[in-house]
Amino acid sequence: MSIQILMPALSPTMTEGKLAKWVKNEGDAVKPGQVIAEIETDKATMEVEAVDEGILGKILVPAGTEGVAVNTPIAVLLEDGESAGDVAAPKAAPKAEAKTEAAPAPSCNPQSAPQPAVAAPAPEKEWTGATASVTVREALRDAMAEEMRRDGEVFVMGEEVAEYQGAYKVTQGLLQEFGDKRVIDTPITEYGFAGIATGAAFAGLKPIVEFMTWNFAMQAIDHVINSAAKTLYMAGGQLGCPIVFRGPNGAASRVGAQHSQCFASWYAHCPGLIVMAPWSAADAKGLLKAAIRNPNPVVFLENEMMYGQTFDIPADPDFILPIGKAKIERAGTDVTITAFSRMVGVALQAADKLAEQGISAEVINLRTLRPLDTETIIQSVKKTNRLVSVEEGWHYSGIGSEMAAIMMEKCFDDLDAPVVRVYGADVPMPYAANLEKLALPQANDIIAAAKKVAYAA
Amino acid sequence: MNTSKAKLETVKAPSNIASPDEMLQYYKDMLLIRRFEEKAGQLYGMGLIGGFCHLYIGQEAVVVGVQSALKKGDTVITAYRDHGHMLATGMSANGVMAELTGRKGGYSKGKGGSMHMFSREKGFYGGHGIVGVTGPLGAGLAFAHKYRGDGGINCAYYGDGAANQGQIYEAYNMAALWKLPVLFIIENNKYGMGTSQTRHAAGELYKRGEAYGIPGEKINGMDVLVVRQAALKAVEYIRGGNGPMILEFSTYRYRGHSMSDPGKYRTKEEVEEMREHHDPIDTIRTVLTDTGKFTEDNFKQIEKEVKAVVNESAEFAQQSPEPDASELWTDVML
Numbered sequence: 001m002s003i004q005i006l007m008p009a010l011s012p013t014m015t016e017g018k019l020a021k022w023v024k025n026e027g028d029a030v031k032p033g034q035v036i037a038e039i040e041t042d043k044a045t046m047e048v049e050a051v052d053e054g055i056l057g058k059i060l061v062p063a064g065t066e067g068v069a070v071n072t073p074i075a076v077l078l079e080d081g082e083s084a085g086d087v088a089a090p091k092a093a094p095k096a097e098a099k100t101e102a103a104p105a106p107s108c109n110p111q112s113a114p115q116p117a118v119a120a121p122a123p124e125k126e127w128t129g130a131t132a133s134v135t136v137r138e139a140l141r142d143a144m145a146e147e148m149r150r151d152g153e154v155f156v157m158g159e160e161v162a163e164y165q166g167a168y169k170v171t172q173g174l175l176q177e178f179g180d181k182r183v184i185d186t187p188i189t190e191y192g193f194a195g196i197a198t199g200a201a202f203a204g205l206k207p208i209v210e211f212m213t214w215n216f217a218m219q220a221i222d223h224v225i226n227s228a229a230k231t232l233y234m235a236g237g238q239l240g241c242p243i244v245f246r247g248p249n250g251a252a253s254r255v256g257a258q259h260s261q262c263f264a265s266w267y268a269h270c271p272g273l274i275v276m277a278p279w280s281a282a283d284a285k286g287l288l289k290a291a292i293r294n295p296n297p298v299v300f301l302e303n304e305m306m307y308g309q310t311f312d313i314p315a316d317p318d319f320i321l322p323i324g325k326a327k328i329e330r331a332g333t334d335v336t337i338t339a340f341s342r343m344v345g346v347a348l349q350a351a352d353k354l355a356e357q358g359i360s361a362e363v364i365n366l367r368t369l370r371p372l373d374t375e376t377i378i379q380s381v382k383k384t385n386r387l388v389s390v391e392e393g394w395h396y397s398g399i400g401s402e403m404a405a406i407m408m409e410k411c412f413d414d415l416d417a418p419v420v421r422v423y424g425a426d427v428p429m430p431y432a433a434n435l436e437k438l439a440l441p442q443a444n445d446i447i448a449a450a451k452k453v454a455y456a457a
Numbered sequence: 458m459n460t461s462k463a464k465l466e467t468v469k470a471p472s473n474i475a476s477p478d479e480m481l482q483y484y485k486d487m488l489l490i491r492r493f494e495e496k497a498g499q500l501y502g503m504g505l506i507g508g509f510c511h512l513y514i515g516q517e518a519v520v521v522g523v524q525s526a527l528k529k530g531d532t533v534i535t536a537y538r539d540h541g542h543m544l545a546t547g548m549s550a551n552g553v554m555a556e557l558t559g560r561k562g563g564y565s566k567g568k569g570g571s572m573h574m575f576s577r578e579k580g581f582y583g584g585h586g587i588v589g590v591t592g593p594l595g596a597g598l599a600f601a602h603k604y605r606g607d608g609g610i611n612c613a614y615y616g617d618g619a620a621n622q623g624q625i626y627e628a629y630n631m632a633a634l635w636k637l638p639v640l641f642i643i644e645n646n647k648y649g650m651g652t653s654q655t656r657h658a659a660g661e662l663y664k665r666g667e668a669y670g671i672p673g674e675k676i677n678g679m680d681v682l683v684v685r686q687a688a689l690k691a692v693e694y695i696r697g698g699n700g701p702m703i704l705e706f707s708t709y710r711y712r713g714h715s716m717s718d719p720g721k722y723r724t725k726e727e728v729e730e731m732r733e734h735h736d737p738i739d740t741i742r743t744v745l746t747d748t749g750k751f752t753e754d755n756f757k758q759i760e761k762e763v764k765a766v767v768n769e770s771a772e773f774a775q776q777s778p779e780p781d782a783s784e785l786w787t788d789v790m791l
Contacts, residue, residue, distance in 0.1 A: 008502025011717035012509075032495050033514065033711065049712075051499040071503055155604070181604070192593050199597020202582050203532070205604060225595060226587050233529030234566035234573035237788035239582070271789050325507025382506070402721040447625070 003025035003052050004073040007061070010039070010046045017041045018066045028056045029451050030077070037063075037074070054079045071269060101238035120375065121324035126167060127314035132199040136308040139281035140170050140246075143288035144208060146317070148178055151206065154292055155182040157197055158210030158247075167212045168248065168307055194245070198227045201243040201297075208292060212299060214263045220245075221266075228297040229272030244261060244291045246300035249277070250392045251440055253305065257428035260436075262393025264340065267299040268369040268402070271381055274323060274448035275370040277301040279344035281311035283367055286321030295325060301369075303342045328380070332362035335450045338403055339390040340366040341439060347390050350446035359454055378410050379401070385416040386453040390446055395423040417453040470628035470682035474689075477527070477748050482527060483681045484741045485759050487517035488539050490541040491738060492767045497540065497557055500771060501716050505559045513541035515711040518737035520545040522641075522684025523612060523704075526692045530607060534582040534595045535614035537572040538644075538710075542614065546579040555777045556656040562777030566784055579585070580609075581703020589622025591615045592641065596701075597610050601637035610638040610695050620662045629701070633669040636700035640691050644647055644678065645706040650714045650720040663705035671701050678706025679735045682744070709735070712767075 007017070018040040024030055030050040037048040057078035061068055068074065133140070148154045155178075160167045162175040162185040186193040187341040188455040190211065197207035211217040216225065228241045251260040268275045274296050278284040284302070291298040313319065329344060330351050338349040344365045349360040362380050366372065381387050387407055389400035400421035407419050477485070494512040501510045513520075516538070524533075526546040537540045539582040543553050548564065556563025556574050564574040583596055585591055602609040619625065620643055632639050632650020651656050663673035675722070678689040678729045684706060709731040713720045720728075746752045 006503060008499070009504050010502065014717075032474075032492065043717075046719050048502075049495070049498065051495045088789055153604075182634075187630060188628075189627040189630065190598075191624045193633055195590060195624060195628065196600055196631060197592025199534070199582075199594035199599075200601045200604070201597070202594065203598050203601030205601050222587060223590070223593070227585070227590055231573075231575075231583070232791065233787075233788045234565055234569040235575040235583075236563070236568050236660075237791075238577060239575045240791050267729070361701040 002079065003054065003077040005036070005050070005057075005075040005077055007039070007068045007070050007072045007074050008048055009070040010041065011043065014041050014070060016051055016067050016069045017054065018064060019061050019068050020045060020456070022059060024056050024064050026059055030054060030056055032188060039068075050077070052077055054443055055082075057082065057285065093309055094100055118317070121322040127316060127319060131312040132315045133310055133312055134281050135308055135310050136281045136284045136302075137168070137170055139285035139311075139313060140288055140302065141172055141174065143292070145174060145177060147289055147292040148174070152204045153204065154208065155184065156208045157186055157193055158184055159182040159186060159188055159212050163211050166190040166210070168304060168401070169209065170307065188215050190220040191223065194223040195227065195264065195396045197243060198223045198241060201228070201241045201416055202231065202239055204240045206292065208244045208246060211245065213252075213259060213304070214247055215259050217245065217247070217263070217353060220276060224267070224297070224299065225270050225273070229270050232296075233272060240295050244288070246288070246291075246297045247302060247308075248293065248304040249301035250303050251305075251346040251424075251429060251436070254433065254436060255432060256431045260429035262391065262415040262424065264301060264369055264391065264393055265398045265402075267301075268399065272297065273370060274298045276323070276368050276369065277340040279306065279341055279365050280313075281309075282313040282319075283321065283365070285313055285368060286319055287323070289320045290323050290389045294322075301341060307343055313385060321367070324368045324371045324373055325333040326367055327365045328376065329365045329404045330361065330363040332360040332384065334360040334384055335386040335388060335454055336362045336364060336377065336384045337388045337390060337446065337450065338366055338377060340365045340369060340399070341392065343390045346441065346443050347446055350443040350450065353443065353447055353451055357456070359450060360454060361450055372402070374406055374410065377406065381407065381411045382414050385414055387415070387419045388422060388446065388449045388453055389419065390422045390441055391426050392440060393432055394426055395421055396426065398423060420453050422449050461572075468677065468683060468695040469703070472679070474682050477583055477745070478744055479525070480682070480741060480748075481751065481755070481759075482625060483521050483685075483703065484738065484745060485763065486521045486545060487738050487741065488759060488763045489520070489550070490517045490544050491735065491768060492763050493554070493770065494540060494622060495657050496767045496771050497554065498712070499559065500774070505775060507559065509537070510557065510716045511538040511714065512710070512712045512716070513732065515737075516644060516646060516678070516708045518681040518684050518741075519539060519678045519706045519708050520614075522681040523640075523642060523688040525685045525775070527610075527612065530580065530609040530611060532580040532598045532602070532611045533614070534584055534591045534598060534611065535584070536588060536591055536616065537584070537623050538585050538616070539572065539584045541575055542667065543581060543584070546576065546581045548576050549576070550766050551773040554770035554774035556724050557651050558774040558777070559779065560774060560777035561741035561780045562630060562773060564585075566788075568788065571662070584670060588619045589615065589624050591619070592622070592625040592628035595641070596632045596637050596639050599632065599637040599701075600635070601769075603635075607694070610640060610692060612640045612642055614644055616641045616649065617643060617645040617647065617658060618652070620665065621649070621658060626665070626776065629666055629669045629671055632701040634667070634672050639701045640688075640695055641701060641703045643672075643703065643707050644708055644711045646708050648714070648722065651718070653722065655778060656780055663703055666701070666703045673703035673705060674742050675705045675707060677694060677710035678739065679731075679737045681737055681741050702789040724755050
């Protein structure tokens with residue numbers, strides 16, 4: 001049977017072109033891959049290659065023809081034993097887009113679109129037994145050690161995590177217990193080891209990657225997002241990436257601009273990631289255990305200033321926290337304050353002061369930034385009718401911007417005052433002690449914001 | 458093993474490197490890739506395949522030769538010129554072609570496209586669109602082989618252009634340091650998009666592992682038997698617990714970087730010379746003919762079989778429906 005050769009599209013946007021030249025003539029034998037013609041678009045001259053073997057029986061569009069629409073038959077190829085006389089008049093060109101009729105796509109509006117996130121979080125269990133007093137540092141270490149005892153495919157990798165016992169001593173003792181097969185010192189090469197760990201996770205291992213700080217992870221952000229977060233979707237659900245990227249995030253103390261940035265909104269922006277930011281030792285342990293057990297890539301944002309702080313946490317060996325569930329750290333009736341990581345503690349200090357002034361603040365520890373527990377925030381604002389969002393990082397496109405958007409979308413009629421955001425100064429972090437303090441949110445800033453929304457200033 | 462050894466194109470593999478039947482299979486495997494890619498180019502021309510489409514035509518001997526040296530359980534990862542690798546690892550032509558057309562029957566349900574397909578079952582881990590990532594990701598897959606002690610190795614493919622990415626050398630360093638079972642395969646088709654190797658790379662690519670103690674060889678990638686010979690040797694070295702190795706295959710793509718490449722950076726004569734005198738499929742066909750075991754009828758039969766598979770894949774790729782609108786929201790998280 002004869003084969004029609006169609007005017008090809010040679011770029012995603014081409015709709016028509018000029019048939020500049022026939023390289024083969026009627027009667028010539030052609031083989032797959034041989035150039036038969038040249039076409040010109042507004043961008044370039046390109047060659048048309050034969051796909052099938054045969055004789056060029058008839059040229060339907062002569063050389064020099066302009067404006068030939070994509071998919072117009074331009075020639076007829078004859079197979080063995082056919083002659084040009086056998087060729088029937090060409091059919092009309094098929095439609096370029098042979099697409100099936102699809103149902104209307106769901107709206108991109110989050111109000112109506114189904115959410116692709118994980119299933120609704122389980123409520124946090126009441127932990128009523130004995131408690132133990134531990135630092136955030138120990139809680140993180142214990143979480144890793146317990147999960148490594150539980151699952152032989154969990155391992156830790158990063159700079160100074162083994163012999164040095166952790167740049168911030170978070171991995172103290174892990175090498176001694178688990179050996180160098182599972183506690184692996186890497187060279188200073190964030191992009192490389194983030195990629196190696198991601199590859200290992202594709203194979204089903206469960207790496208915990210420690211970044212000495214999240215500032216250095218900017219060298220590795222390609223693997224965190226392009227490789228780890230997107231692959232499940234690109235693979236149609238076939239290939240997951242069970243990995244935890246963790247390390248200190250945000251400002252430490254007097255370390256300057258390149259070591260003092262909060263990356264919460266960067267990662268929270270990206271579908272395919274879970275993003276957590278613990279405050280207390282209980283958060284650190286319960287959330288990190290949940291992160292390690294979760295089959296998705298998790299970005300786990302710690303804070304160096306919190307490592308040495310001590311909290312009581314449940315002694316129950318099964319203690320674990322749900323992902324995507326915020327915690328009301330202090331109940332109140334007049335204003336809702338949302339915060340995460342170290343700022344939860346600052347918000348609680350502010351709430352104490354506000355109470356002395358007769359303002360009852362409800363402090364919500366967000367714990368997970370993606371997926372965000374919007375329900376807890378909404379329910380709180382329905383009660384207090386006011387929201388103050390606190391974060392250490394910059395405000396522009398920040399977590400607070402998202403809080404304000406949620407209030408507009410979900411709580412417009414409940415608000416008695418515009419949302420107020422408390423955030424870090426919109427400058428690279430200065431080194432001088434006084435300037436650094438000015439750049440970071442303080443309890444007084446939160447108090448002022450709470451009074452503003454309560455019209456009590 | 459010497460750390461660096463350049464091989465000339467005149468080097469031929471010994472005649473016992475593969476049996477006639479094995480050679481016939483390589484011929485068939487390469488022809489399938491060639492015809493599949495030609496069909497993909499045709500469907501692209503008809504507007505049925507969108508976006509970027511990087512064809513493997515001309516480079517077939519590399520992946521078919523390397524694959525012949527692997528065993529079940531080994532893993533493969535490559536960049537975006539990946540259809541050949543998928544077919545060579547045994548993924549179905551239907552599933553790959555339907556992914557190219559963005560249909561439900563594609564390997565990624567139409568959500569990945571030309572550059573993003575995976576098959577855990579066949580040990581194929583993508584299909585990646587970011588140049589250079591296969592170095593560390595491949596070393597990571599090798600890390601998993603070693604961690605589990607499963608005896609497998611990983612083949613991490615990348616091009617001459619990607620060989621200039623810094624992360625490749627981060628991966629070399631750790632792979633050598635930890636003796637990871639990974640074969641770094643540079644498919645040197647002479648051009649990083651439109652920039653020739655002479656303009657983009659200082660020195661020889663296969664020697665770039667020397668400082669890490671990683672042996673490298675430059676091999677004629679247009680002869681499947683020579684590729685197989687080099688791969689067998691490299692795989693044996695790696696399985697022996699010696700750590701990584703680099704094979705740079707000198708190869709050539711007949712088509713543009715992607716479908717929309719007018720190819721002004723090289724001459725027609727250069728392309729014609731490779732097609733006419735160095736074609737990997739013609740080369741093995743001559744060897745097969747010289748064995749006296751195969752006739753024109755054998756080749757015609759294979760051509761017919763391959764054509765049937767490719768035509769069926771094109772049919773399937775057009776008949777398979779587009780993914781359901783609800784698929785927009787699935788597979789983001791587990």
